[in-house]
Amino acid sequence: MATHTLALPEVDLVYDVAGPLPPTGGRPPLLLVGQPMTAEGFDALAGHLADRTVVTYDPRGLGRSSVRRDGRVDLTPQDQATDLHALIAALDAGPVDVFASSGGAVTALALVTANPGDVVTLVAVVIELVGVLAIGTLSLLRPADFPEPTVWSEFGIGYGFVPVVLPVLGLLWLRGKS
Numbered sequence: 782m783a784t785h786t787l788a789l790p791e792v793d794l795v796y797d798v799a800g801p802l803p804p805t806g807g808r809p810p811l812l813l814v815g816q817p818m819t820a821e822g823f824d825a826l827a828g829h830l831a832d833r834t835v836v837t838y839d840p841r842g843l844g845r846s847s848v849r850r851d852g853r854v855d856l857t858p859q860d861q862a863t864d865l866h867a868l869i870a871a872l873d874a875g876p877v878d879v880f881a882s883s884g885g886a887v888t889a890l891a892l893v894t895a896n897p898g899d900v901v902t903l904v905a906v907v908i909e910l911v912g913v914l915a916i917g918t919l920s921l922l923r924p925a926d927f928p929e930p931t932v933w934s935e936f937g938i939g940y941g942f943v944p945v946v947l948p949v950l951g952l953l954w955l956r957g958k959s
Contacts, residue, residue: 787867810834812868917937
């Protein structure tokens, strides 16, 4: 794995690349995005994707990218998306596949909204999968604790199970692409 620093006007963005750039085999790099998580949070997942060129990074204000020159402490999805756009350009490997989790999914959605040409495929998995599994299970085991249905009750039955199915499909898609 190679570690790089991308000097941006407001922050030095530190990122890691595992695999060749440009990637071999015609597949785009896979960018893993999480928040408020640094690159090391994806170490286990990246280890299962050895046949892909995987890029991880420490978002602005976090981990190795914590020194900011702009004096701000806020973390907006738009600023984070601007950072990702610059990172993708620095890779010089064309558009990327993105797997984003939690707050990183919000950042990735901001990225594709502002720069749709940067991304081939986006899988956005938010922490709601944990919530839907926990609340879904509890709502079945202790229905008296849930007198009013929620989007996660009974694993999203009132919503066609979409809250549980979509994140699982995203994870399966990612696994199938590896």
